[in-house]
Amino acid sequence: MTTAVIATLALEKHYQMGGQHLRALKGVDINIAGGEFVAVMGPSGSGKSTFMNLLGCLDSPSLGRILLQGDDVSRLSAAQLARVRNKYIGFVFQQFNLLPRTTALDNVMLPLLYSNTPKHEAIRRATECLQLVGLAQRMDHHPAQLSGGQQQRVAIARALVNQPALLLADEPTGALDSETGLEIMQLFQQLHQQGKTIVLVTHEPDIAAFAGRQLTFRDGELIADKKTQPQNAAVALQQFRQQRLAQVSA
Amino acid sequence: MNTLTLFKVAAVALRVNLLRSILTMLGIIIGVAAVIIMLALGAGARYDVDQQIKSLGGNVFVIFARGRFSGGAREASGSSQGLTEMDALAIEQQIPQVNVAAPTMRASGQLIYGNMNWAPEIHGVDNRIYAAQSWQVVEGRTFSDTELASAARVAVIGQTVKRELFGAGDALGQTVRVNKMPVTIIGVLNGKGQNTQGNDQDDLIFMPLDTVRKRIAGLTLSSPKAVRSIIVQVEDERDMADVEQQMDSLLRQRLRSTDSEPPFRIRNLSEMIATRSETMQIFNGLLAAVASVSLLVGGIGIMNIMLVSVTERTREIGLRMAVGAEPKVIMKQFLIEAVLLCGLGGAIGLALAVAVSLSLQHFAGLTAIIELHVVLMSVGFSCLIGIFFGYYPATKAAGLQPIDALRYE
Ligand SMILES: Nc1ncnc2c1ncn2[C@@H]1O[C@H](COP(=O)(O)OP(=O)(O)O)[C@@H](O)[C@H]1O
Ligand SMILES: [Mg+2]
Numbered sequence A: 001m002t003t004a005v006i007a008t009l010a011l012e013k014h015y016q017m018g019g020q021h022l023r024a025l026k027g028v029d030i031n032i033a034g035g036e037f038v039a040v041m042g043p044s045g046s047g048k049s050t051f052m053n054l055l056g057c058l059d060s061p062s063l064g065r066i067l068l069q070g071d072d073v074s075r076l077s078a079a080q081l082a083r084v085r086n087k088y089i090g091f092v093f094q095q096f097n098l099l100p101r102t103t104a105l106d107n108v109m110l111p112l113l114y115s116n117t118p119k120h121e122a123i124r125r126a127t128e129c130l131q132l133v134g135l136a137q138r139m140d141h142h143p144a145q146l147s148g149g150q151q152q153r154v155a156i157a158r159a160l161v162n163q164p165a166l167l168l169a170d171e172p173t174g175a176l177d178s179e180t181g182l183e184i185m186q187l188f189q190q191l192h193q194q195g196k197t198i199v200l201v202t203h204e205p206d207i208a209a210f211a212g213r214q215l216t217f218r219d220g221e222l223i224a225d226k227k228t229q230p231q232n233a234a235v236a237l238q239q240f241r242q243q244r245l246a247q248v249s250a
Numbered sequence B: 001m002n003t004l005t006l007f008k009v010a011a012v013a014l015r016v017n018l019l020r021s022i023l024t025m026l027g028i029i030i031g032v033a034a035v036i037i038m039l040a041l042g043a044g045a046r047y048d049v050d051q052q053i054k055s056l057g058g059n060v061f062v063i064f065a066r067g068r069f070s071g072g073a074r075e076a077s078g079s080s081q082g083l084t085e086m087d088a089l090a091i092e093q094q095i096p097q098v099n100v101a102a103p104t105m106r107a108s109g110q111l112i113y114g115n116m117n118w119a120p121e122i123h124g125v126d127n128r129i130y131a132a133q134s135w136q137v138v139e140g141r142t143f144s145d146t147e148l149a150s151a152a153r154v155a156v157i158g159q160t161v162k163r164e165l166f167g168a169g170d171a172l173g174q175t176v177r178v179n180k181m182p183v184t185i186i187g188v189l190n191g192k193g194q195n196t197q198g199n200d201q202d203d204l205i206f207m208p209l210d211t212v213r214k215r216i217a218g219l220t221l222s223s224p225k226a227v228r229s230i231i232v233q234v235e236d237e238r239d240m241a242d243v244e245q246q247m248d249s250l251l252r253q254r255l256r257s258t259d260s261e262p263p264f265r266i267r268n269l270s271e272m273i274a275t276r277s278e279t280m281q282i283f284n285g286l287l288a289a290v291a292s293v294s295l296l297v298g299g300i301g302i303m304n305i306m307l308v309s310v311t312e313r314t315r316e317i318g319l320r321m322a323v324g325a326e327p328k329v330i331m332k333q334f335l336i337e338a339v340l341l342c343g344l345g346g347a348i349g350l351a352l353a354v355a356v357s358l359s360l361q362h363f364a365g366l367t368a369i370i371e372l373h374v375v376l377m378s379v380g381f382s383c384l385i386g387i388f389f390g391y392y393p394a395t396k397a398a399g400l401q402p403i404d405a406l407r408y409e
Helices: A048-055 A078-088 A104-113 A119-132 A148-160 A178-193 A233-249 B003-016 B018-056 B085-094 B145-149 B159-166 B209-217 B237-254 B269-312 B314-322 B327-363 B372-398 B402-407
Strands: A006-017 A020-032 A037-041 A063-068 A089-092 A166-170 A198-201 A213-218 A221-227 B060-065 B098-107 B111-113 B116-118 B121-125 B137-140 B154-157 B175-178 B181-189 B204-208 B229-234 B264-268
Touching: A006 A048, A020 A048, A020 A063, A020 A221, A037 A048, A037 A178, A048 A166, A048 A198, A078 A089, A078 B314, A078 B327, A089 A148, A104 A119, A104 A148, A119 A148, A148 A166, A148 A178, A178 A198, A178 A233, B003 B018, B003 B327, B018 B269, B018 B327, B018 B372, B060 B237, B060 B269, B085 B098, B085 B229, B085 B237, B098 B209, B111 B159, B116 B159, B121 B209, B145 B209, B154 B159, B159 B181, B159 B204, B181 B204, B204 B209, B229 B237, B237 B264, B264 B269, B269 B314, B269 B327, B269 B372, B314 B327, B314 B402, B327 B372
Parallel strands: A037 A198, A037 A213, A089 A166, A166 A198, B121 B204, B154 B181
Antiparallel strands: A006 A020, A006 A063, A213 A221, B060 B229, B060 B264, B098 B121, B098 B229, B111 B116, B111 B175, B137 B181, B154 B204, B175 B181
């Protein structure tokens, strides 16, 4: 077996809240191989985001270990974690988190700024990524001039620009309408087909069905890990649009 | 991320909140401008004093008759002896290093010409005054010996008096009334302009000593040849101390004074000017110190706005960290923002100071000199203020946890 892109060993995260001790993650063991598309499911408060933040090196575990491409990243300093995120991780957030009053291109270039990529190289790569997400025509638009779906595409381009080993998305369709959500899922499936490793948090089973593997959390524990034949997002999108047309004409 | 890029990022951040950036800078702008203007005026005053001392040659003494000398009458108790014209002559003749010793006498009075009147300084002099105070008669002539001996009703006037009474017209040969007495103008002095204290040096009129003594002051004097002061010009500046001693013993002997406090006082003009300017320097320094307090207040304003900015941009900071900004890079970004605010404020303050100094020079006739080291120091200092007051907000930004920052509402 090849080394996993990311693996966790007895992963625990504890929070101290007003004297109360909360075990947000209770010993999670997981292996995610290169090229996998994994959906993380579970009710609200079950620890999905906590788990994602640990995978993404945004936070350090209380107990247990995280191996990123075989290297232990569980006990790194804030500066070391920043470098790891910059090099190996791409994030997509529910709220897009784009810099306002900054063009799409500059937003996408942001990670490259922190890796000291030469400017012309950064522009070339950012332009490529924006083309990949279908926004070649919108490069000099500010977030306020873009729709929610377009903003999320910019965010996805930003997550891809440093060619990360792992693409993490926390409820990326949560702030979008169903149709736009399906469009975004279609984009993720397309990226997956190009060989990207993707971990995506959602509490909607419909969305999770587009991934090839579903992890289910409850109360900080991993209670299910199953592989399925993924639904095709392009087909789902087409069906959705036909249904809507039928409703309008009816 | 290299420093140049960080500067660009900071510049963009400041431009986004342009009005706020300008208002924040205002404190620094005003502070820096005030400090530079104060220092420029101080330097200007110093320059003026140097010039004045230079123009006096640093080789001039003034000997004053001590005691109240009202209207030319000496009213001191004790010695009945006052300074006289003969003392001036003795100084000039018996002390070889002395070029010239000019006796003078002041009086006050009104000049009337037609329906105009004017009140310049009235000096009773003889022809030594021109050499002693570096005056030149540019129109007409000086007093003749007969005029001097006969208390003639003639006068040589300064440029200001000429301008005020005659405008562009001819002054020579005109008759003016000095305290009702008709006086003929026989000469006009060259113009000297203002002195360091802003006093007009050309607002004066010379008349023969006897004329002033007998016809204007009109008081009984201790001696018919009494004078109020003697202006002494020494050949070589290096002999000043020696000459002062010689004059002191000569005058004590002549005035038969054995007191520890003789009835005269010898003042070195350049020393007098230097003393006066010292007071002004202290005052200027005080103002500069007050101005630097406003710099401090400006710095606190910077800190306040930077703290607000860090709070407002918590999510942005979280995002930057998430995509790979190390804490020290975030720190640097905010420090550079603060330094840019202050440095820019300093530069604008400098420009303002230059503008104000130039207009003070142009409209108020003050000398203002902005020295290079003051420019470098004030802009450098305002950058330091940026680092000092930006440090805490920057540390706060760098210390944020990425997940908390990203989740911040
Ligand atoms: N920073 C925190 N401090 C304290 N408790 C937290 C913090 N983050 C998450 N939690 C708690 O941990 C649990 C899991 O949270 P989270 O991972 O956000 O759940 P999910 O994303 O599945 O909704 C919740 O009970 C939540 O209240
Ligand atoms: Mg969550």
